[in-house]
Amino acid sequence: MSGPETVRRHRRDDVTQVALRILDDHGLADLTMRRLAASLDVQPSALYWHFENKQTLIAELADRIVDAHLAPVDAVSEAGSDWRERTRVEAEALRDALLAYRDGAEVVSSTYALGLGSGRALTRLTDAVSVAGFDEATSRRAGTVLLHFILGHVSHEQQRMQYDSVGVLADGATDPLGQEDQAQAFAFGVGLLVDGLAALSVR
Amino acid sequence: MSGPETVRRHRRDDVTQVALRILDDHGLADLTMRRLAASLDVQPSALYWHFENKQTLIAELADRIVDAHLAPVDAVSEAGSDWRERTRVEAEALRDALLAYRDGAEVVSSTYALGLGSGRALTRLTDAVSVAGFDEATSRRAGTVLLHFILGHVSHEQQRMQYDSVGVLADGATDPLGQEDQAQAFAFGVGLLVDGLAALSVR
DNA sequence: ACCTGAACACCGTTCAAGT
DNA sequence: ACCTGAACACCGTTCAAGT
Numbered sequence: 001m002s003g004p005e006t007v008r009r010h011r012r013d014d015v016t017q018v019a020l021r022i023l024d025d026h027g028l029a030d031l032t033m034r035r036l037a038a039s040l041d042v043q044p045s046a047l048y049w050h051f052e053n054k055q056t057l058i059a060e061l062a063d064r065i066v067d068a069h070l071a072p073v074d075a076v077s078e079a080g081s082d083w084r085e086r087t088r089v090e091a092e093a094l095r096d097a098l099l100a101y102r103d104g105a106e107v108v109s110s111t112y113a114l115g116l117g118s119g120r121a122l123t124r125l126t127d128a129v130s131v132a133g134f135d136e137a138t139s140r141r142a143g144t145v146l147l148h149f150i151l152g153h154v155s156h157e158q159q160r161m162q163y164d165s166v167g168v169l170a171d172g173a174t175d176p177l178g179q180e181d182q183a184q185a186f187a188f189g190v191g192l193l194v195d196g197l198a199a200l201s202v203r
Numbered sequence: 204m205s206g207p208e209t210v211r212r213h214r215r216d217d218v219t220q221v222a223l224r225i226l227d228d229h230g231l232a233d234l235t236m237r238r239l240a241a242s243l244d245v246q247p248s249a250l251y252w253h254f255e256n257k258q259t260l261i262a263e264l265a266d267r268i269v270d271a272h273l274a275p276v277d278a279v280s281e282a283g284s285d286w287r288e289r290t291r292v293e294a295e296a297l298r299d300a301l302l303a304y305r306d307g308a309e310v311v312s313s314t315y316a317l318g319l320g321s322g323r324a325l326t327r328l329t330d331a332v333s334v335a336g337f338d339e340a341t342s343r344r345a346g347t348v349l350l351h352f353i354l355g356h357v358s359h360e361q362q363r364m365q366y367d368s369v370g371v372l373a374d375g376a377t378d379p380l381g382q383e384d385q386a387q388a389f390a391f392g393v394g395l396l397v398d399g400l401a402a403l404s405v406r
Numbered sequence: 407a408c409c410t411g412a413a414c415a416c417c418g419t420t421c422a423a424g425t
Numbered sequence: 426a427c428c429t430g431a432a433c434a435c436c437g438t439t440c441a442a443g444t
């Protein structure tokens with residue numbers, strides 16, 4: 001009297017969830033196919049029934065990470081037709097999404113580099129910019145610049161976090177950046193790009 | 204009657220040279236300690252006399268790549284006290300440096316992320332920006348934004364290059380970007396940041 | 407539909423010992 | 426000063442076969 005699901009061992013989604021857990025608890029370096037298999041009580045080879053290869057798995061994680069913290073709809077609509085505010089909101093939302101998982105930025109940027117994943121992050125940023133009325137090519141380029149900055153910045157930020165948690169904390173010689181400063185530095189970068197775009201639209 | 208050098212098998216510099224060769228010919232993924240050792244006719248363990256570990260080796264490569272194509276002095280002095288032009292020159296020079304070796308951007312950005320390497324790239328960009336007269340913190344932040352953009356952009360550019368050389372070239376659906384377009388997109392990004400900074404200095 | 411078992415072809419790193 | 430030999434503790438992926 002049990003449904004067919006009773007027989008199933010794992011679905012693709014289970015694998016993804018456990019992978020996300022390992023990622024967040026132990027970092028990308030420790031997310032190996034063998035370790036993931038062990039966490040699922042399964043042989044490593046079993047994973048290849050669910051995913052073509054490791055990169056495809058990671059691309060799936062990247063999409064989940066990005067989609068989990070999309071810019072809240074109300075924040076976007078609150079920004080209204082102010083493209084500058086909306087761009088800032090989207091950038092912050094993406095940063096928050098990446099920060100929500102350990103090594104989130106690296107996961108997303110490696111996926112993006114390989115041309116895998118949904119590319120939703122880029123679309124979001126591009127759309128926000130395009131509200132200003134630039135032609136498509138310009139908006140896309142601006143979106144790309146924003147994305148590169150965001151991925152680079154947050155990667156570095158996350159690197160710093162685990163460096164600090166393990167590391168040479170007593171030294172103090174090089175560590176002028178707290179969490180608030182990081183947020184400020186991020187806003188500075190986004191502001192720079194938004195201002196640059198504004199200068200473009202005036203010219 | 205031969206000097207003591209005759210007895211030596213390899214110096215640290217030999218290892219670096221051969222590593223750069225492998226990097227450029229076969230890419231970062233194929234630059235393994237075992238392969239490098241084989242190219243030097245040596246056991247893998249021998250490399251650990253010259254370098255503490257693989258990342259230290261790669262940091263050395265990163266420094267060589269960045270230093271090889273520093274912005275030509277004449278181009279910098281030609282820009283004179285125009286910080287906008289000088290910043291553009293430095294950005295282009297760094298791009299050229301990264302493009303001079305296969306996977307150059309990835310090598311430099313992974314080194315930068317780990318806090319290894321000389322950090323000369325960042326210094327150069329920061330110095331160029333600071334000519335505008337910003338305070339130190341602002342110049343450094345601006346340099347960081349530029350560096351993130353440059354590393355991200357060129358990484359993507361190089362990824363694309365080898366994707367094209369191996370890849371799905373017949374498709375044509377997604378490949379609107381030639382080399383000139385990449386250079387243009389790069390200049391666009393740098394211009395955006397420079398304009399953003401200019402807006403800052405006016406305010 | 408989902409997994410096992412066994413293998414293939416690799417990795418980076420350590421360390422005692424040699425010359 | 427520079428290298429060998431041997432080992433340790435891993436990787437991702439494939440594939441025939443099982444249930």
